[in-house]
Amino acid sequence: xxxxxxxxxxxxxxxxxxxxxxxxxxxxxxxxxxxxxxxxxxxxxxxxxxxxxxxxxxxxxxxxxxxxxxxxxxxxxxxxxxxxxxxxxxxxxxxxxxxxxxxxxxxxxxxxxxxxxxxxxxxxxxxxxxxxxxxxxxxxxxxxxxxxxxxxxxxxxxxxxxxxxxxxxxxxxxxxxxxxxxxxxxxxxxxxxxxxxxx
Numbered sequence: 028x029x030x031x032x033x034x035x036x037x038x039x040x041x042x043x044x045x046x047x048x049x050x051x052x053x054x055x056x057x058x059x060x061x062x063x064x065x066x067x068x069x070x071x072x073x074x075x076x077x078x079x080x081x082x083x084x085x086x087x088x089x090x091x092x093x094x095x096x097x098x099x100x101x102x103x104x105x106x107x108x109x110x111x112x113x114x115x116x117x118x119x120x121x122x123x124x125x126x127x128x129x130x131x132x133x134x135x136x137x138x139x140x141x142x143x144x145x146x147x148x149x150x151x152x153x154x155x156x157x158x159x160x161x162x163x164x165x166x167x168x169x170x171x172x173x174x175x176x177x178x179x180x181x182x183x184x185x186x187x188x189x190x191x192x193x194x195x196x197x198x199x200x201x202x203x204x205x206x207x208x209x210x211x212x213x214x215x216x217x218x219x220x221x222x223x224x225x226x
Contacts, residue, residue: 066094157188
């Protein structure tokens, strides 16, 4: 998605240790029109997999997941990090390491919102090592649902998460923007022309 790549290049900040700050784009402030475009692009790529439900994790996955769900006309469910008083009965629980917060986080979904037999598309903000996405995918299996695909807004290809997810789950894994190189001076995307080549 060219509009997303342009925004990442203009506003993204490299914080070291592989962390890309895009708080002004997705993780704190959002551009509604850009997020709407993200949802439409996700829907375009995965409509033929016939998802019946979208699963994401709070907080930053919610906006693109919601826009994709709107475009596909399906419900969106997000895994909670803390169990609210209103969540009772059977619950799916997974844990995942947090790259930005450190330590482990819980991911909880009430079983009533992930009933057996659903065709689930996972949508999230980042794919790095893939550990949060693994946790969500395990949850889909525990719920006796079918995982139809995984899509993220930004992938850091050099962290190897995509290859492991595809090998384990054998489903399409896609990103709206795939970063192949990142430092304090530049961000390179997978579909950029080779360096030194004019277009």
